[in-house]
Amino acid sequence: MTIRFGFSAGAAAVAGLLASGVWAKEFKAADTHPIDYPTVQAVIHMGKLIEQRSGGKHTFKMFPSSQLGQEKDTIEQTKFGAIDINRVNLAPFNNIVPESALPGLPFLFRSVEHMHKVMDSAIGEEILKAFEPHGFVGLAYYDSGARSFYNSKRPIQSPADMKGMKIRVQQSDMFVAIMQALGANATPMAFGEVYTALKTGVIDGAENNWPSYESTRHFEVAKHYTLNEHSMSPEVLVMSKRSWDGLTADERKMFHDAAKESVAVMRKLWFEREKKSEAMVRQAGSMIVDKVDKRPFIDAMKPVYDRFVTDAKMKTLVARIQAVQ
Ligand code: GTR
Numbered sequence: 001m002t003i004r005f006g007f008s009a010g011a012a013a014v015a016g017l018l019a020s021g022v023w024a025k026e027f028k029a030a031d032t033h034p035i036d037y038p039t040v041q042a043v044i045h046m047g048k049l050i051e052q053r054s055g056g057k058h059t060f061k062m063f064p065s066s067q068l069g070q071e072k073d074t075i076e077q078t079k080f081g082a083i084d085i086n087r088v089n090l091a092p093f094n095n096i097v098p099e100s101a102l103p104g105l106p107f108l109f110r111s112v113e114h115m116h117k118v119m120d121s122a123i124g125e126e127i128l129k130a131f132e133p134h135g136f137v138g139l140a141y142y143d144s145g146a147r148s149f150y151n152s153k154r155p156i157q158s159p160a161d162m163k164g165m166k167i168r169v170q171q172s173d174m175f176v177a178i179m180q181a182l183g184a185n186a187t188p189m190a191f192g193e194v195y196t197a198l199k200t201g202v203i204d205g206a207e208n209n210w211p212s213y214e215s216t217r218h219f220e221v222a223k224h225y226t227l228n229e230h231s232m233s234p235e236v237l238v239m240s241k242r243s244w245d246g247l248t249a250d251e252r253k254m255f256h257d258a259a260k261e262s263v264a265v266m267r268k269l270w271f272e273r274e275k276k277s278e279a280m281v282r283q284a285g286s287m288i289v290d291k292v293d294k295r296p297f298i299d300a301m302k303p304v305y306d307r308f309v310t311d312a313k314m315k316t317l318v319a320r321i322q323a324v325q
Pocket of ligand 1 (some may be wrong): 032071087088089091144170190191207208209212235
């Protein structure tokens, strides 16, 4: 916490001041992506809104490009309040908050519209609420398009082509299970290590959306990209519960509203970036399998539901997601 004006006061006075929100603070925000990535720009936008609306009292300092560590580490730091605001994918939260795995289930969403409708609805809010007992306040979701497979070996046309391939996944048991369902060798690994692992042949491939495949330059070392779109695991913006508890009720509303308002900014940037990244990758000579029969992938990944949608609560949530028209 950066205290901009210090004076001595008793503990009770300090508590009173905290409650009335007198302390100014520079909130630390983390993101794995570079400064020009839509998620980073959206959080910067949120920070500007907070600065304006708090009359300059509160500011954001953005640490992009994994400056504060890889996603799994930044989640830990957020829990302990060393990072205030963190933008990560839902996947690295899967093993901590079981509900966070649901939106990433294979082929759950029928389209981007379906995904938006669900995540913008009461269902999305319920999943955000599930973060709280674990030390995080879920503020908003950002788009992440669809994740697809890429590798350095061969074009993937069917699940059989995945057999025995060493594929990097995010640090989530559910994503490990997705690969196992295809007979691939799942390798959980931090995002920042993937380029070198692909280049040196430690892994054969990975999976991601167009902008991440492009921004990381994975397309240079894994040229086969198949548009199988197995998961639409969205991004999530969380705040440390510790930092949240230091805010007044009015400030909490301000943070909540600003986070929600940053979603529209993000979606616009995302839409543009997806197109730009796709064009760039195609231009660079990646070999894209555009037309892929998704049915065999859908069937092969069914066991993932049996393993991760087990209790009544999770089953009901999935049924409600599927029922959204
Ligand atoms: C990206 C996502 C990142 C990170 C990455 C990964 O799509 O935006 O936050 O989770 O995937 O694969 O690790």
